[in-house]
Amino acid sequence: MELLGSKPTRFGFGDGLVELGERHSNVVVLGGDITGSVMTSLFKEKFPDRFFSIGIAEQNATTIAVGLALSGKIPFFASYGAFCALRNADQLRISVCYNEANVKIGGGHAGISVGPDGATHQVLEEVAFLRTLPHMTMVVPADYEEAKKATIAMGEMVGPAYIRFGRSPVPMFTTPDTPFELGKANVVMDGSDVAIIANGAMVWESILAAKELAKKGITARVVNVHTVKPFDFATVTAAARECGCIVTAEEHQVHGGLGGAVAECTAKNAPVPIEFVGVKDSFGGSGDPEELMVKFGLTWKEIYASALVAMERRDKGSSGVRALKEVASYTA
Amino acid sequence: MTAEVNASLDFNTTTFPNKRQSADDLKAVGNEIRRDIIRMLVRAGSGHSGGPLGSADIFATLYFGGYMRYNPADMNDPSRDRFVLSAGHMAPVLYAALANAGCYPKDEQATLRQYNTRLQGHPGRDMHLPGIETSSGSLGQGFSIAVGMAMSDRLVDKSDKRVFSLTGDGELQEGSIWEAAMSAAHFHLDNFCWIIDNNDCQIDGRLPDVMNVYPIDAKCESFGFDTITVNGHDPADLMRGFDRFIENQKNKTGKPTAIIAKTYMGHGVSFMNDKFEWHGKPPTKDQAIAALEELAQMP
Ligand SMILES: Cc1ncc(C[n+]2csc(CCOP(=O)(O)OP(=O)(O)O)c2C)c(N)n1
Numbered sequence: 001m002e003l004l005g006s007k008p009t010r011f012g013f014g015d016g017l018v019e020l021g022e023r024h025s026n027v028v029v030l031g032g033d034i035t036g037s038v039m040t041s042l043f044k045e046k047f048p049d050r051f052f053s054i055g056i057a058e059q060n061a062t063t064i065a066v067g068l069a070l071s072g073k074i075p076f077f078a079s080y081g082a083f084c085a086l087r088n089a090d091q092l093r094i095s096v097c098y099n100e101a102n103v104k105i106g107g108g109h110a111g112i113s114v115g116p117d118g119a120t121h122q123v124l125e126e127v128a129f130l131r132t133l134p135h136m137t138m139v140v141p142a143d144y145e146e147a148k149k150a151t152i153a154m155g156e157m158v159g160p161a162y163i164r165f166g167r168s169p170v171p172m173f174t175t176p177d178t179p180f181e182l183g184k185a186n187v188v189m190d191g192s193d194v195a196i197i198a199n200g201a202m203v204w205e206s207i208l209a210a211k212e213l214a215k216k217g218i219t220a221r222v223v224n225v226h227t228v229k230p231f232d233f234a235t236v237t238a239a240a241r242e243c244g245c246i247v248t249a250e251e252h253q254v255h256g257g258l259g260g261a262v263a264e265c266t267a268k269n270a271p272v273p274i275e276f277v278g279v280k281d282s283f284g285g286s287g288d289p290e291e292l293m294v295k296f297g298l299t300w301k302e303i304y305a306s307a308l309v310a311m312e313r314r315d316k317g318s319s320g321v322r323a324l325k326e327v328a329s330y331t332a
Numbered sequence: 333m334t335a336e337v338n339a340s341l342d343f344n345t346t347t348f349p350n351k352r353q354s355a356d357d358l359k360a361v362g363n364e365i366r367r368d369i370i371r372m373l374v375r376a377g378s379g380h381s382g383g384p385l386g387s388a389d390i391f392a393t394l395y396f397g398g399y400m401r402y403n404p405a406d407m408n409d410p411s412r413d414r415f416v417l418s419a420g421h422m423a424p425v426l427y428a429a430l431a432n433a434g435c436y437p438k439d440e441q442a443t444l445r446q447y448n449t450r451l452q453g454h455p456g457r458d459m460h461l462p463g464i465e466t467s468s469g470s471l472g473q474g475f476s477i478a479v480g481m482a483m484s485d486r487l488v489d490k491s492d493k494r495v496f497s498l499t500g501d502g503e504l505q506e507g508s509i510w511e512a513a514m515s516a517a518h519f520h521l522d523n524f525c526w527i528i529d530n531n532d533c534q535i536d537g538r539l540p541d542v543m544n545v546y547p548i549d550a551k552c553e554s555f556g557f558d559t560i561t562v563n564g565h566d567p568a569d570l571m572r573g574f575d576r577f578i579e580n581q582k583n584k585t586g587k588p589t590a591i592i593a594k595t596y597m598g599h600g601v602s603f604m605n606d607k608f609e610w611h612g613k614p615p616t617k618d619q620a621i622a623a624l625e626e627l628a629q630m631p
Contacts, residue, residue, distance in 0.1 A: 120420060
């Protein structure tokens with residue numbers, strides 16, 4: 001798994017949207033006064049007649065999108081995830097999902113890596129909400145290419161869909177040829193000692209952790225669950241059965257997101273120890289993106305440590321204290 | 333009380349008293365607030381220049397003209413008047429006003445947007461900076477919070493405490509603004525003063541191009557506000573607006589007051605003036621030096 005440079009996932013959303021616009025004349029885009037930062041400005045330049053500025057009114061934009069969808073259009077509305085997944089939560093639930101309206105939402109500036117804007121803009125809760133909505137498809141792409149493919153795929157499927165993307169550049173490791181199918185997790189690295197199940201920016205961190213574990217002779221299976229809903233039960237269940245323990249990693253609250261989905265799946269199908277890497281029930285704060293990822297424990301080091309703990313819990317039936325001690329001396 | 337007027341990139345220690353004073357003195361306070369905004373933003377390397385610079389005279393008049401009653405040494409004093417910045421992205425102007433009032437050390441402004449700072453990118457109540465009444469940054473919400481505070485003061489406590497809230501003009505596109513406005517009139521909140529920073533700019537462009545909200549004055553009036561339009565860069569005219577609010581409260585008119593302050597985004601720095609492109613970016617070091625030099629010359 002090689003590093004191919006870095007770009008923000010929002011660029012993939014913007015480029016994917018333009019490609020969709022070229023393929024389908026009924027794709028329309030609604031702006032929420034931040035079209036530049038969520039990259040819908042690219043579509044606006046190319047297809048000015050199919051772009052509508054709604055202003056700072058996320059609830060209105062979401063429900064206007066429903067009206068457009070019920071009239072045969074494929075509307076995309078994008079803003080910061082804080083405002084287009086949660087400000088408009090009721091609209092998403094009733095008007096979008098209950099209607100099964102063909103509305104697509106692009107939620108930018110997700111996670112702590114938003115940086116200096118601080119807690120208000122660092123949405124860390126929306127995956128938990130969105131994956132409980134019936135009919136919703138929810139994607140968290142790992143890099144630029146995947147974001148582009150996911151955008152096109154969600155535009156070409158029928159039904160409500162949401163894509164979560166970030167502000168800061170993240171490592172690129174997939175190519176235009178890497179397979180991508182909504183609802184189908186990708187096994188990025190194979191292994192059988194521990195499964196690392198991640199999405200978004202945490203997939204690359206998981207790869208780094210797996211490479212580090214390999215130095216100790218531990219093979220980690222890295223699974224990229226880019227689609228949180230519909231959830232790929234088969235791939236996750238297989239990872240649980242074949243590895244016997246799991247680490248989940250996401251740039252989101254540890255509660256209710258990808259980790260929650262993995263726990264629900266394995267509790268029923270293949271109960272194994274799970275360690276959760278993510279934001280631990282707190283709000284974010286201002287700072288440099290990279291600094292914040294470290295402060296909030298969202299790097300390969302936490303994944304690495306959690307893998308050792310998960311393995312010890314599996315092997316010794318203990319709480320993993322010994323592994324933690326070993327890791328403390330390793331990462332210090 | 334005269335400011336150390338200089339073009340230095342460093343913060344000084346001058347603070348200003350809160351009392352009714354001449355428009356010229358308030359103008360000087362506004363310009364020191366502007367200089368601090370530049371000093372903060374160039375250090376932070378991110379953040380919003382346009383709105384904060386454009387509303388500096390509003391903050392000078394409100395915090396240093398005797399309208400807001402507060403004790404800088406105790407911003408938790410329960411008898412204080414309260415201000416809610418609904419347009420949370422404009423935090424730098426509020427932070428500069430509070431620093432120049434002596435609510436916290438002026439050199440702490442240098443920490444804007446850094447890890448663990450009390451000066452978060454958008455106001456964070458969790459950081460306990462004196463004078464920050466609520467977290468804000470999701471547009472529209474602060475304004476409703478302010479209405480709730482005014483209800484508590486006026487309807488429950490039956491006090492004469494005042495609540496002020498500033499919104500942007502793009503922010504008026506949020507429907508919840510009008511729900512709150514309706515409530516303020518419905519509950520006869522003559523202790524409530526709404527200030528609209530009407531610079532006609534938002535992120536994507538001019539207001540009428542993004543989503544027209546005009547006429548603003550007729551909307552406020554029809555929602556039950558006593559509405560007055562003033563020049564937001566002229567402290568004398570701003571005082572006329574705030575005086576009207578004080579009169580309304582004193583006379584128990586039962587009507588909230590709306591002050592529409594006509595401003596220019598980035599006012600005071602010629603290369604930013606009236607340019608929406610300056611909504612959300614900081615000056616470079618060279619630009620900051622040029623801006624500070626220009627601001628030091630301002631009358
Ligand atoms: C609910 C919500 N939607 C979107 C944003 C992103 N945003 C921050 S400031 C802004 C524009 C605000 O315009 P205006 O109120 O006119 O302020 P000004 O540009 O004059 O500073 C937007 C869209 C936000 N902070 N909150």
